[in-house]
Amino acid sequence: MAIGIDIGGTNLRAARISATGEILKRISEKSAPDPELVLGRIADMVHQLDTPEVAAIGIGVPGRVDARRGTVLSGGYVDLASVALAQRLESMAGKPVIIDNDCNMALTAEMARGAAVGHDNIVMFTIGTGIGGAVAEARRIVRGKATAGQLGHIAVDLNGEICKCGRRGCVETTSSGTALGRHIIRAGLGPEITVDQLFARDAAGDALTRGILDAWARPLRAAIDTAVAMFNPDLVLLGGGLGGAAHRALANAPALAPWYQAPVQPALLGDDAGVIGAGLQALAAEGADTATTGARRVMTPAKTAPAPASPLSVPSARRAVPNRRAVLVNGIPASGKSTVSRGIAERMGWPLLGLDTIKNPFLEVLGGGDREFNRTLGRASYQAIWSLVGEAPAGSIFVVDAWFGFQPRQLLEDHLKRAGVVETAEIWCHAPGDILAERYRARLDQRLPGHPGAAYIPELIELAKRAEPLRRGPLFDVDTTQPIAFDALTAWLRTTLPS
Missing domain, CATH: 3.30.420.40 (ATPase, nucleotide binding domain)
Known part of the structure; x- marks a missing residue:
């Protein structure tokens, strides 16, 4: 493991990071313009996160950093040029410390687990x-x-x-x-x-x-x-x-x-990118030195250590031609996303792929099933959608109707990469939980066996309280309790995903 630290003008973030870039524990403190105060807070966070398994510490610093020498050359709101940051923290923590520019740390993370996989x-x-x-x-x-x-x-x-x-x-x-x-x-x-x-x-x-x-x-x-x-x-x-x-x-x-x-x-990792990249760079530097000397290195990072590959990365030879785009019409069941999807497809002339459109014919032919079978079929239908997108002609734009929260985010990213989708726009459809419950109840007699029944309604109400959009790229919010402003929506799409 490693500890990754991201120094920002507003917040100081720190996390214990696994060898694959997973955040195991995180904490944060307020930042400050006083470099000595920042150093003290970083030392406190390291103390809270440190365990015997932690091999090294990485710090992302804003401004110009000479990573090979472990020296901060300049900074902005938090100017650490006057502080021997790496040396002093190493002395406090008793662990090897590397530093680098915070953007280099963020890119390291995106290559390992984010948009650059x-x-x-x-x-x-x-x-x-x-x-x-x-x-x-x-x-x-x-x-x-x-x-x-x-x-x-x-x-x-x-x-x-x-x-x-x-x-x-x-x-x-x-x-x-x-x-x-x-x-x-x-x-x-x-x-x-x-x-x-x-x-x-x-x-x-x-x-x-x-x-x-x-x-x-x-x-x-x-x-x-x-x-x-x-x-x-x-x-x-x-x-x-x-x-x-x-x-x-x-x-x-x-x-x-x-x-x-x-x-x-x-980018995909948001505020987590800095701490993940810092942890991964620290582990890469530590591993490179241990492999050659049998001893842990001190401070100076490897000159060209590559970011560790994500275990979910798609091999280069399998990458599709990256020239397709997708409108992700997102929302939980009964949120009105199917109405929005159809309206977009009709007005824009883009093909529509919906999770239920693919899944329901199988339920009809197979005679339904229990909820677990429905989930399994949903996962297969999700994969089928992106397989169809990946077979489409160059330059295609698809409208995809699904509740994207029902599967892990990384799975979506893998599907998009394999399908050659280089750009997405998201339409977030939502309504209060009591409205969703009424809609769902009214359609129970129209739903095929295998779909959840009335017992699902309390779960749906709770889901409405915590469901959130993906926020993957441009986002258009649609309150489906109001008349849908398709003119504004399609105008937004024409500028966001121009043909």
């Missing part, structure tokens, strides 16, 4: 208060002399805002969360407006909001195009707290140069 060459932008970056070639983090991959400092406007790096017009000054706040204020809107509200106003045709989102997204697109031309990656990931929103905003900012193209996807 099965890909070899990846560029990652992390969109938050600022913009960070990381690059992997042949699944190894690119470090250059020391601090390669600072993608937030790609210049997109030579006459733009002064950046903290000393230059003007870095993409961090135009497309970070801080920059989005400036765009909002300059447009005359209040700082309390949320990103989701911006997208809702944009979908309703508000020109002012479209201008804000364009000013935020188009420089980011230029930076992505530059990075793609430089590194020719398999995949560009957008992580950080605003990565999903940035991915959504890019729907109206297509790639500028046809020569330089790569699929752009949101």
Whole structure:
């Protein structure tokens, strides 16, 4: 095991990590601008997580980090350049410590367990208060002399805002969360407006909001195009707290140069990426040294240690051609997703695949079964959906109607990868539990044997309280107790998944 630590401007996160990147225990503390205070809190978290099985500690640090020397060169809100972080924590904990830029840690995690599983060459932008970056070639983090991959400092406007790096017009000054706040204020809107509200106003045709989102997204697109031309990656990931929103905003900012193209996807691991990657890098460095010397290494990480492969990764030889897209119409039973799915398919002309559409003919022919049989058939139908998608022509867009929470998230990611689905948009259908119960009860006489009966209704009500969308890429919320605004929904889809 290892302890992974992610230092942020708001929170300090730490977790005990298994050799496959599983989080075994996690804790967090508030961050602070005082480096000594941060060091003390990190030491306390390590003490709480440490066990005899912990072999090493990894720390993701914002700013410029010389990972080979174990030195912080610069930082932002939490500037640890004045603190011998690795040496002092090692002395406190009695375990070897490695440090690296927090974005490198996040990319390590995404390669092992997230959106970059099965890909070899990846560029990652992390969109938050600022913009960070990381690059992997042949699944190894690119470090250059020391601090390669600072993608937030790609210049997109030579006459733009002064950046903290000393230059003007870095993409961090135009497309970070801080920059989005400036765009909002300059447009005359209040700082309390949320990103989701911006997208809702944009979908309703508000020109002012479209201008804000364009000013935020188009420089980011230029930076992505530059990075793609430089590194020719398999995949560009957008992580950080605003990565999903940035991915959504890019729907109206297509790639500028046809020569330089790569699929752009949101990262999957969210706030967990930093601690997972830090733990995995610590284990990779420790394992590399132990294998060659028989002794545990101290501080300096392996120069080119690859991220451990996910046990669920898809071998490269089996990857489908990545050019299909899917609208995931998501919601628990009786949430109205079938009505929404049919409406989308009719208006957009995209083929519709529904879990029950595939499953019910088998129930009819086989004569039904118990609930466990229904679940087994549901899993097979789920696999059948993605097999059909994977056989479709290049460029196909499918509408998929299912409750995606009934299977593990990683299984969906594996299916999408095998089917060559490079981009998804999610429609989240929901209603209060008592409404769902009424709908479900009213349809009991129409449901085939094998589907859960009236005894399922209390379980359905409880499920409604805790069910959540996947939040995998762009998200459109549909309250199915209200008339469904198909015009707004299809307009959103045309910009989110343009043909």
